[in-house]
Amino acid sequence: MGQLTTDQMEFLARRRRLARWWPVVGSLLLVVVVASVVWLFVRHPLLINPLALTSRVQAGTLPDSSLVILAVMLPVMSLACFIVLTAVILYGFSFFAIERRYQRLIKSVLEREPGGPGGRREEP
Secondary structure: OOOOOHHHHHHHHHHHHHHHHHHHHHHHHHHHHHHHHHHHHHHOHHHHOHHHHHHHHHHOOOOHHHHHHHHHHHHHHHHHHHHHHHHHHHHHHHHHHHHHHHHHHHHHHHHHOOOOOOOOOOOO
């Protein structure tokens, strides 16, 4: 197999480390999101449950102070959603840039290896 540079070895080690930690980090993030949604449904349903809000508005039992808070929260939540969406898209760009680098690294190793694409094949 072809020799890897120190930079390439560090890159692969970093990639292995991130891949090893992702199930733990991703699971924790999912638990936090689910817990937040459940907490909002239980403690502040008007902030997350459109049916509860609609029924309170139609019944006329929604205090004006709550209506003002909800009116202010809508643009904040919309901006937060767009920020999260932008972060996900930027993360995708970052992921695919790393993946392209990874593919180039693998291709360069295979091309230097005898019998690999572009390498010399040894005849038996």
